[in-house]
Amino acid sequence: MRILILGGTTEAASLARQLVGHDIITSLAGRTENPAALPGRVRVGGFGGVQGLAEYVRAEAIERVIDATHPFAARISANAAEACAAIGVPRLMLVRPAWPRRPDDLWHPVATMDEAARRLPELGRRAFLTVGIGEMGAFAIVAGVHCVVRLIAPQPLPLSDYQVVAGKGPFDAAAELALLRQYRIDVVVTKESGGAATYGKIAAARELGLPVLMVSRPPVPEGEAVDSIKAAIRWIGP
């Protein structure tokens, strides 16, 4: 079967590796330099909206689409929902489970990045920001907080008081604990991404009793969804 995986996540890569015996095309947005090698074909770059994606799926005679993108990649997921519905191609969402909240976690859920930026000065003076380069604009309004921002590649940011720490996951809890101590962090800002690769900072914040500004996930489009690679493979069938 010819399957298009909308990727850019570790789950999408694992799925591509495990869907043996199928004709797999993984699609990447092209945000990361040197992405990990994947089996099957890999295409890179946007499709050009809903219509472009629908045309691509039809032209490549794709039989199934698996949307295994990041929980915060809301636009491509919405586009996939609309495109697949329009041309009648079955689509499955592989949605990474959210992190379970423990009683000793000091999470402050917020609906948007703007709300996280507004609330930040209430919660600390030295923030660890791990929300991705695309979200930095929201934090331009923050005053009186030193932001330690982790990015894959250092670059100038529109923040008033910051430093960049370069790093690419996975990050384990011991290293995250050391980092939070080294930079004397008193508040952590993160997306509710879920997954093991970035859970270390959550565990480390809990251990240090630090508040975490937790930006909630955008809604998932309608349609069939599973939360494990195993279930996605079952959906494809033999």
Ligand code: NAP
């Ligand atoms: P987004 O806001 O949902 O998408 C913006 C545009 O980028 C889409 O409209 C589409 O362009 C293109 N695009 C996104 N994902 C694509 C894919 N897998 N293949 C081809 N085109 C894609 O997405 P985003 O939040 O920028 O995320 C981009 C990629 O990074 C996704 O693949 C996602 O899985 C991965 N990622 C995102 C995050 C995050 O926090 N958002 C974290 C880790 C990894 P067209 O409209 O032109 O088709």
